[in-house]
Amino acid sequence: MTSKEARAFAPASIGNVAVGFDMLGHSLSGYGDTATVRRTTDGRVRVTAIRGLVTELPRDAKANTAGRALLGLAKLRPGVGFEVELDKGIPLGSGMGGSAASAVAALVAANAVLEKPVSLETLYDLAMDGEAAASGSRHGDNVAPMLLGGLVIAPAKGAPVKVPVPKGLHCALVHPHFVLETRKARAALKGAYELHDFVVQSEGLALLLAGCWTKNVDLIRRGFRDVLVEPRRAKLIPGFQRVKEAALDCGALGSSISGAGPSVFAWFESKAKATRAGAAMAEAFKSVKLEADVLVSKVDGPAAKVI
Amino acid sequence: MTSKEARAFAPASIGNVAVGFDMLGHSLSGYGDTATVRRTTDGRVRVTAIRGLVTELPRDAKANTAGRALLGLAKLRPGVGFEVELDKGIPLGSGMGGSAASAVAALVAANAVLEKPVSLETLYDLAMDGEAAASGSRHGDNVAPMLLGGLVIAPAKGAPVKVPVPKGLHCALVHPHFVLETRKARAALKGAYELHDFVVQSEGLALLLAGCWTKNVDLIRRGFRDVLVEPRRAKLIPGFQRVKEAALDCGALGSSISGAGPSVFAWFESKAKATRAGAAMAEAFKSVKLEADVLVSKVDGPAAKVI
Numbered sequence: 196m197t198s199k200e201a202r203a204f205a206p207a208s209i210g211n212v213a214v215g216f217d218m219l220g221h222s223l224s225g226y227g228d229t230a231t232v233r234r235t236t237d238g239r240v241r242v243t244a245i246r247g248l249v250t251e252l253p254r255d256a257k258a259n260t261a262g263r264a265l266l267g268l269a270k271l272r273p274g275v276g277f278e279v280e281l282d283k284g285i286p287l288g289s290g291m292g293g294s295a296a297s298a299v300a301a302l303v304a305a306n307a308v309l310e311k312p313v314s315l316e317t318l319y320d321l322a323m324d325g326e327a328a329a330s331g332s333r334h335g336d337n338v339a340p341m342l343l344g345g346l347v348i349a350p351a352k353g354a355p356v357k358v359p360v361p362k363g364l365h366c367a368l369v370h371p372h373f374v375l376e377t378r379k380a381r382a383a384l385k386g387a388y389e390l391h392d393f394v395v396q397s398e399g400l401a402l403l404l405a406g407c408w409t410k411n412v413d414l415i416r417r418g419f420r421d422v423l424v425e426p427r428r429a430k431l432i433p434g435f436q437r438v439k440e441a442a443l444d445c446g447a448l449g450s451s452i453s454g455a456g457p458s459v460f461a462w463f464e465s466k467a468k469a470t471r472a473g474a475a476m477a478e479a480f481k482s483v484k485l486e487a488d489v490l491v492s493k494v495d496g497p498a499a500k501v502i
Numbered sequence: 503m504t505s506k507e508a509r510a511f512a513p514a515s516i517g518n519v520a521v522g523f524d525m526l527g528h529s530l531s532g533y534g535d536t537a538t539v540r541r542t543t544d545g546r547v548r549v550t551a552i553r554g555l556v557t558e559l560p561r562d563a564k565a566n567t568a569g570r571a572l573l574g575l576a577k578l579r580p581g582v583g584f585e586v587e588l589d590k591g592i593p594l595g596s597g598m599g600g601s602a603a604s605a606v607a608a609l610v611a612a613n614a615v616l617e618k619p620v621s622l623e624t625l626y627d628l629a630m631d632g633e634a635a636a637s638g639s640r641h642g643d644n645v646a647p648m649l650l651g652g653l654v655i656a657p658a659k660g661a662p663v664k665v666p667v668p669k670g671l672h673c674a675l676v677h678p679h680f681v682l683e684t685r686k687a688r689a690a691l692k693g694a695y696e697l698h699d700f701v702v703q704s705e706g707l708a709l710l711l712a713g714c715w716t717k718n719v720d721l722i723r724r725g726f727r728d729v730l731v732e733p734r735r736a737k738l739i740p741g742f743q744r745v746k747e748a749a750l751d752c753g754a755l756g757s758s759i760s761g762a763g764p765s766v767f768a769w770f771e772s773k774a775k776a777t778r779a780g781a782a783m784a785e786a787f788k789s790v791k792l793e794a795d796v797l798v799s800k801v802d803g804p805a806a807k808v809i
Contacts, residue, residue, distance in 0.1 A: 216700070217701045334701075348705070348708040353724055384697055388695045388697055388700065389695070390691055390731075396704070397522065398655070400704055401525060405665065408715040423700065424697075
């Protein structure tokens with residue numbers, strides 16, 4: 196007999212890893228959301244509490260990322276319902292996947308109280324549905340790395356695929372105290388694109404993945420770029436170019452916008468380099484009068500888990 | 503003392519491997535161009551003979567792909583010149599990289615008669631310059647796999663990167679007797695593209711590469727697609743959909759247009775499947791009154807070499 200209540204933690208994550216708009220992300224240690232889920236027998240889903248860093252979120256299950264994900268799960272197990280309490284540990288609109296983490300934490304906890312748990316692929320599918328409640332768009336680049344841990348290819352259909360990363364690879368993420376709404380960041384991407392830019396971006400994606408599989412940081416450096424999305428979003432983030440330059444000056448393999456922003460991240464060959472760079476990146480935000488928090492994490496970050 | 507004359511062979515190749523427009527290609531056994539190069543001391547480059555399947559090619563060095571590539575090489579070695587004879591074994595306008603193969607064969611032969619040979623990266627750069635003489639566009643997805651052999655990521659700058667492929671992976675290529683000019687095929691690509699299509703294509707590229715590195719043909723099958731270029735070019739190739747369907751009906755991991763067409767290729771888990779499919783694909787071309795040749799090759803095809 197499974198327990199009727201479980202609690203799960205889902206880490207923050209970086210979506211759109213430069214070359215991988217909407218389809219490549221990695222998890223982060225240090226921030227995350229926790230969900231406590233109780234199994235009920237009335238087939239309904241209720242969001243009973245939202246605590247922590249962010250509380251101004253919809254409590255209507257359909258409009259809440261965790262609620263919508265659980266509604267999907269409940270449909271697969273007729274008669275089963277859920278009550279969920281959320282403890283939000285990821286700042287709103289930070290570009291670290293806060294909406295996704297609630298959905299993933301809720302699903303992982305709920306799956307632990309089901310007598311017949313669903314597959315990881317199903318959880319992934321439901322988590323994308325859940326996140327779409329907040330972002331208005333279905334994409335898996337935050338939920339996939341939260342579910343699997345580390346750097347993950349996030350396809351629209353079918354199971355996500357984990358990518359190995361060279362040992363020691365660390366990420367510095369700086370989160371300026373300024374909210375950029377995901378919908379606004381998405382609106383900046385409207386309009387037409389050139390095939391040539393896509394070729395350049397594809398080269399980058401291929402080189403970065405090749406570098407990961409062959410443990411060759413020079414290939415990762417050659418591939419780490421964003422000629423498609425970053426140029427259209429950079430102007431929404433005050434000081435972006437200075438922050439990116441600070442990262443590159445500190446030896447970053449590359450630097451870009453985390454998710455829909457405004458956080459900026461960069462990859463480094465070691466924790467020491469990432470730590471030094473994080474401080475320099477935060478200084479660069481200060482030069483445009485923005486305070487910023489610094490997070491240093493392995494690129495091969497943690498996966499969501501029952502706690 | 504190096505010899506004053508050398509001969510080299512460069513294989514045919516498939517460019518634009520579905521998910522890798524202009525940046526992913528693989529070599530083919532069975533067809534290829536041969537170049538015989540003599541070192542001279544007058545700093546000039548002369549195309550002295552063009553024999554074989556295709557002879558109606560420019561003899562002016564600047565306008566000939568082999569000639570232009572050798573002009574670039576001669577600039578790096580002041581005082582050195584070259585005479586080159588070409589034996590063309592790749593049909594014109596077939597989508598198997600005939601223009602590229604002459605440039606690569608000439609460079610590999612010429613490098614063998616230099617007292618100080620240049621690096622592979624330099625040969626790659628010069629070969630792209632050479633091919634641009636014919637295609638009007640600089641891209642490395644044919645020359646890179648010819649130089650390295652097998653499946654290769656072909657960046658605009660820097661060394662190309664070889665991708666391992668699962669053992670047994672074979673390609674069936676059918677070449678209809680019908681010429682599609684590269685410039686016409688490129689013109690079909692003009693216009694704007696949607697970001698969403700780029701995301702779908704990027705997922706495919708990432709899954710296909712993941713499948714190659716992890717020897718997982720199911721991932722290759724999931725990733726093998728072309729939502730960007732194939733839809734715009736398919737109508738230039740009579741019978742394309744029928745030929746592709748014939749390949750998929752025979753168990754192809756995927757099927758698309760080779761290079762700028764009109765050849766159609768597909769990947770299979772075994773040589774036996776590729777052989778059966780090749781016959782079915784040629785039959786499908788017959789249904790639109792086109793005779794077609796079939797080539798079956800390992801995806802991990804040969805590299806150019808001095809002979």
